[in-house]
Amino acid sequence: MESLGSQIVYWILAVAIVVFSVLTVTTRKILRAATYLLFVLFATAAIYFKLDYEFLGTVQIAVYAGGIVVLFVFAILLTTRPGDNSQLLESRKKVLGGIGALCAAGLTAWALFSRCADVCRSLPAMENPTMHKIGVAMLGSGYEQYLLPFEAISVLLLACIIGGVVVARKR
Amino acid sequence: MDITILCYLIPALVMFCCGVYGFLTRRNMIAMLISLELMLNAVDLNFVLFNRYLYPASNEGWFFTLFGIAIAAAETALAIAIIVNLFHVSKNIDVRDVAHMKH
Numbered sequence: 001m002e003s004l005g006s007q008i009v010y011w012i013l014a015v016a017i018v019v020f021s022v023l024t025v026t027t028r029k030i031l032r033a034a035t036y037l038l039f040v041l042f043a044t045a046a047i048y049f050k051l052d053y054e055f056l057g058t059v060q061i062a063v064y065a066g067g068i069v070v071l072f073v074f075a076i077l078l079t080t081r082p083g084d085n086s087q088l089l090e091s092r093k094k095v096l097g098g099i100g101a102l103c104a105a106g107l108t109a110w111a112l113f114s115r116c117a118d119v120c121r122s123l124p125a126m127e128n129p130t131m132h133k134i135g136v137a138m139l140g141s142g143y144e145q146y147l148l149p150f151e152a153i154s155v156l157l158l159a160c161i162i163g164g165v166v167v168a169r170k171r
Numbered sequence: 172m173d174i175t176i177l178c179y180l181i182p183a184l185v186m187f188c189c190g191v192y193g194f195l196t197r198r199n200m201i202a203m204l205i206s207l208e209l210m211l212n213a214v215d216l217n218f219v220l221f222n223r224y225l226y227p228a229s230n231e232g233w234f235f236t237l238f239g240i241a242i243a244a245a246e247t248a249l250a251i252a253i254i255v256n257l258f259h260v261s262k263n264i265d266v267r268d269v270a271h272m273k274h
Contacts, residue, residue: 030199097193101192129230
């Protein structure tokens with residue numbers, strides 16, 4: 001049994017995620033879509049905090065809200081002329097996309113409700129992953145340790161920097 | 172009311188399907204990229220939820236989400252570089268016009 005405050009926070013987050021997700025893909029102004037995406041990402045970070053994963057919530061806010069959404073806003077301001085952004089977003093295959101998304105949602109919801117309605121009644125107790133545990137797991141090479149993905153991410157980010165410079169430089 | 176894993180999976184499902192809808196219907200490339208971010212975010216949320224509810228002793232979904240966020244950031248940065256470059260070439264980022272660039 002969860003406390004009343006926890007339930008209230010859950011309902012606020014769930015409603016925020018649903019409403020702002022729908023608004024992100026239905027609004028006609030692209031800058032508003034980016035803003036609604038920011039709200040969705042904040043709500044997701046709040047869910048991470050609510051599940052006791054503080055470090056992951058912080059990473060979500062720092063990388064997504066601080067990095068990706070700012071990149072989106074820069075790109076939107078660079079590529080849209082003021083005034084005509086409502087035409088650019090107009091969509092044609094609305095019915096087809098709606099049917100596809102609704103079919104996927106219905107199928108998955110049916111599978112969820114028929115298969116995992118009974119698992120995991122309440123939140124199990126957990127030891128919070130401390131910074132020490134995270135650091136050891138990131139830089140170790142044993143069982144449940146992630147040195148190889150860590151290094152692969154480093155190389156990927158380096159390749160991304162070089163690729164960005166090469167793609168965006170003036171010829 | 173108990174907050175079960177299903178209570179969190181339903182908003183994540185709605186988020187993912189909104190991403191699918193936006194990816195199929197949008198014509199602006201940046202709007203498509205925003206829909207893609209919605210889908211990635213929903214999948215990250217699912218990894219964390221299954222980790223937290225089913226295997227609270229280990230942190231595998233947690234780390235997968237961490238690396239997923241880093242990859243999403245790299246992918247977005249590169250995609251936006253390509254889109255801005257495309258805008259310099261064709262003054263337009265409508266996906267229908269990009270198909271003509273190969274001619």
